[in-house]
Amino acid sequence: MVQVSLTVGKLDASLALLLTKDHHLIEFPTILLPDGITAGSIVRITCDRNLEEEQKEKEQFEQVQEEIYDLFGKNTPQAPVLRV
Amino acid sequence: MVQVSLTVGKLDASLALLLTKDHHLIEFPTILLPDGITAGSIVRITCDRNLEEEQKEKEQFEQVQEEIYDLFGKNTPQAPVLRV
């Protein structure tokens, strides 16, 4: 998990310039900042991996793949084609 | 506070491309991602305002400003200038 405290230096509609304590200048999407933030605000950003969600996604994906294969990837009787 | 779950689409040394569920493509600084993340991982990003830290910063700043003013902004006796 990463947790950092950052100062908002500049803010426009899509990008904010954030600064770390050790002078790293980071471009950050404004959309991820909470409401009411202005230049000068301090924000705390936490980022961690969501393994549970990844597992859930994986299972769902495999299930859909199976369905697609069963439907369209196997030689099943075809719908009749109109030939006149 | 903003909390979002994002899928890592692409990852390079400084920028990652993250995707929201509703297909927003976000450029995110790689440095803020936790270790072990690869393309395909799902991350949870939380961002909130740190008002406490802001207050602390503000007080510290004002104190430094006062010190600077007292030292260099008021007419105090000057150190003698060497004139020969």
Add this chain to the structure above:
Amino acid sequence: MSYVTQGSIPEVLEKYANQSLEERTNCLPAIQDLGPPDLVQLVKLNHHSHKEISTFFYITGTNVTSSSSVAAVLNSFAMIISESPQLWFGKHKPWRVIQATFCSYNVFSKTDAVVTVHIPGSAESHMVSSTGEKIKETEQLWLETFISSMIRSIITADDDDAEFASIVELRKVNPLLNDESVTLFLEGFEALFWDGQKTGCHANLQLPTLLENYLVDTFFKVLQLTRRFDQGVEIVNRLIEQDESCRVLLAKVYMLSNQEIKAMDIICQGIKINPRDAALLTLQAEICMGKSRHDLAIHAATRAVESSPSEFKCWATLAKIYINVGNFEEALLTLNSCPMVTHKDRYHLKRVFNPLKQDLHLPLPVDVTIDEVTTLNPADVTQEHKTVDASLLNLPAASLKSTFAEAYGLLTEIVHKIGWEELLRYRAKVFVMEHEYKKEKSHSATSSTTLANDATIKAINCGNGQQNGNAVNDDDFRAKRLCERWLDNLFMLLYEDLRVYTMYRAEHMHLTAQQMEFKKTTLEWELIGMVSWRLKHFKEASEAFKYALGLRFSVKACKKLIEFYLNERSRMNQPETSIALNNLNQSTLSIQEILKYRSFLDINLISNLVKLGVWNHRWYAEFSPKLIESLAVVVENGGLIKVENEVKATYFDSQDGVYDLMNEVFKFMKHYDYPGTDN
């Protein structure tokens, strides 16, 4: 056409001996793409006056397999020019070709192959690097040269964009006329596959990859035209053994040969191995979409986007699915995330230098003619350009390229489904509007995004105009997106297209109601057709193109009509038992009506394809994959004999050579066992 006449060889007079060869050498160091077309230079002696001149022209489709095969081609050109006095700038001149040179660029090694024949005398050949140094000829270099030439020929065969400002001193020959060439190409493809990135790629892609490049595109096109699918499968299977990611090529070969189940089998296998293979996932999504299983398609397409978020194709496919299921909000959001390719131009054949108009020898081939097509006066077309309605001519959407054109197509699909008013409503719902934004003073939009413009885009018909976007709740602000600047621009272009189209339709209705005559030129009808086509009003577009052709021949209108008829043809083949007359009309056709409509389409397809063939022939182009494929559709459905009879009935007796010209296509299809050629 395997025979060539003096009338089918365009030439340019050189200002000094070897001008074209020198200019070509000067170009070499700067080549960044597939290079210039192959060049033929001729030195011609007038054996009466002893005057010597030199000329040149470009050519594609020659089988540049070796110096001796090229020498044979040069000798045959020399013979045709020399065999009888040539009509040369108004006079018959007894030229004898005493020397001929051929140049062909090798994109893999960046070399130029040069073959010269002296007549009478021997042939000699050499190769030069891009810096002009002589290089040792090798079999490998000749193979690369042959493949490069084949790619140029196939890729540029039906280049619509290049219609204006294109090279006229160019012959296009069908490179697939003999089996050995096809076999050699397929072998060469397999050998050079790993170097395919060097050939570049379509303008929709940021960069060529191992699996998507012009060499691969050419491979698929050759398989399709020669129907050598089995051989294609064998080749790709060998590639898969070396690199698993090649599985997508196999799936595509199966798709080309209508083996959809086999394709899906391969796709599913591949995705199991690499669940983030964006190419396979996109293909899977497209198949599911074709089967109307949009739910499954969305899953696959979303995963494709997540796997390759900087590829336009993945995003465009997802947007397309959302449009199909009527989820226009997600469609717009997805469209807005599309990564656009901004820097690339499509590959076109380019001259090595621009000749003066008076140095162009552009003979009229008299062996195959249809009067209205062959003798179209370019001055008339120029005149139309001078008098055309400027608002029609300068519609900016007409010049959109690559990813921008595709994104525009998605946007027009939405507007075709729901109308402009609804589109604006969705737009205001998902994007931050200018008026909302002004409240947030501390912010400013960055250069690549913008605020959706309130003022400039209004309702098309002022009467219908309602205030858009004002109903949005302020709290929604942060949930909305900023609109990408390019997408905002597409909305503007769409507005202009719709305005012109609406005006034209109003005028049309008025004139029709009053039974008055239209006073438009072919060019104007063409432009009206094109704006209707962009807006997906295909029926209206086809009417405009028909009006255009009613006044004079127009190759653009002709090609677009062929496209329209083909689409209608495929609609008539749908497995649904109920086919509506058109998309808007809900009443369905009876079997009798369907049969009648099909027959109408076939006859119109044949007549337009014949005209297209004659037009191509008049401009020295004997090779058009589009013509072959279109005719193949008619043949597959109706049988070759019926088609042959139709052409014969109209053209056989008139001694105009048209049947002979079309017969070359029929022979080609028979040779490669096209479906329907056996009856």
Add this chain to the structure above:
Amino acid sequence: MSYVTQGSIPEVLEKYANQSLEERTNCLPAIQDLGPPDLVQLVKLNHHSHKEISTFFYITGTNVTSSSSVAAVLNSFAMIISESPQLWFGKHKPWRVIQATFCSYNVFSKTDAVVTVHIPGSAESHMVSSTGEKIKETEQLWLETFISSMIRSIITADDDDAEFASIVELRKVNPLLNDESVTLFLEGFEALFWDGQKTGCHANLQLPTLLENYLVDTFFKVLQLTRRFDQGVEIVNRLIEQDESCRVLLAKVYMLSNQEIKAMDIICQGIKINPRDAALLTLQAEICMGKSRHDLAIHAATRAVESSPSEFKCWATLAKIYINVGNFEEALLTLNSCPMVTHKDRYHLKRVFNPLKQDLHLPLPVDVTIDEVTTLNPADVTQEHKTVDASLLNLPAASLKSTFAEAYGLLTEIVHKIGWEELLRYRAKVFVMEHEYKKEKSHSATSSTTLANDATIKAINCGNGQQNGNAVNDDDFRAKRLCERWLDNLFMLLYEDLRVYTMYRAEHMHLTAQQMEFKKTTLEWELIGMVSWRLKHFKEASEAFKYALGLRFSVKACKKLIEFYLNERSRMNQPETSIALNNLNQSTLSIQEILKYRSFLDINLISNLVKLGVWNHRWYAEFSPKLIESLAVVVENGGLIKVENEVKATYFDSQDGVYDLMNEVFKFMKHYDYPGTDN
């Protein structure tokens, strides 16, 4: 100098009448900056041969206050040319000027003011827009024209970059010779202050702002040269009433007039009102740094960066403080975050067209001469350029511009303090190195950042080379930064500078030890001086410049030596009671030694400043703020009488005009009450 001779007016012969005026008109629409210098065009009649010619030259520093003041200037030029036969391309010609025209560009309204006098006869004037339309003359437009002309004159007065490839047909006049002009400028500044952004800004800034632009720069320079600080304070106080953010200007005026406490008072007030005023915070940081309170400076500078993170100046100041306190890791990290200005060129005076060399009339002013300076043969200099050591001439660090040059200066400061080996160690500690990165295969660096190069930068002396960076723990990877591409490039340039410098020092030591002679040209010494200077080896640089001047005069070496002596002079004035002989040597000087050294510095400063003045005069430049300010330092410390005597002693008796030339500067200083002029 208020007097002008025929020898101090350069001219260009026009190819046809009014050529310069027409070319100027052609330039107008494309002007994006302060515009071309003012232009004087003369029509000259030979009253013997009745031949008429026309000529022109550029000029800066004329007080373009009204059409009549300009007419007076034109008349005086006409009189000087006409009063006696002019030495014209080798022959004395009895020219009479019968017409003279003056043009001056107004950057605020993008107009050109044109004044023409007919001799004998009347004067007429008009103004034209950039598209060539006539505009009504107004007082406002004349004021704008005057201010524009003043900005050009002040901003370009000491343009070192333009030394080569610069305009030679140019007179530079001191625009501050009378009080009315100065008063009018200050009034004009106040009136046009709100339009200042139109004048552009220094190349270090992305965009001009209300508080930082060429108008404001000119204001400060005028205050400094005329010492009208009180008036400056009054003006700025009125501006503050209208806009609080102008407080930074007041602080800067106080700083210029050495009233640091008042400045800090204003700064602290301003920061209380707006705690995110980056300009004030940066100024505060600089003052704290000057007072060696780096702890406080870091606080202020950090806040400045947080307040304006896209401004180079804020970041550079913070980096500078870190270097001063020896925190080199943070210094490198801060440097790496500096936002660079990539697209801007510095403003230079530019010709309206390039004249042929044979049309240039460049007379030698004979009224003021020092033989070695005045008669320097340009052919000799050209010859040196042909034979110069290429490794010296092409050092890429020499051509760094704006923010890149400043960032390089910070980097050389670090290397000067800790050496190359240590710098490399810090670099490997904070930036991701190439060899570390290769382990992370799935990644790739984006285009603006890069991996610190392992291979290309090695230790300067191979013997000392130790493996850098290998000791880094893999776990540190994520804690490290990617190096910006431009910064990585600066490391490369630094390596090249150091290599050349080290080689030169080794050669120097060898030759000195063997008591052998140096075989170098002035140009080579100049280049050695410059690389030493860039690397902050000022003592070594000054020696090289002295060698350079020992062989022939060189204005570059002369200027750099003046800079060196001034720095030494200010070091000798430091309040510390102990002054080391140089930065590296720790032994301190006695008061006697200091006095002796100061006197040495003063004598050398005077002698070099005199030469610079004569050089300027030879090239028609009578105005150099640098010369005035440098002489003012000597005068302030030693008193004017002493300086005057020094100049008199060397030059008064020799009838070479040198004392008269310098006396103009003394008179200027006396007029504006420079410190030290009263004794």
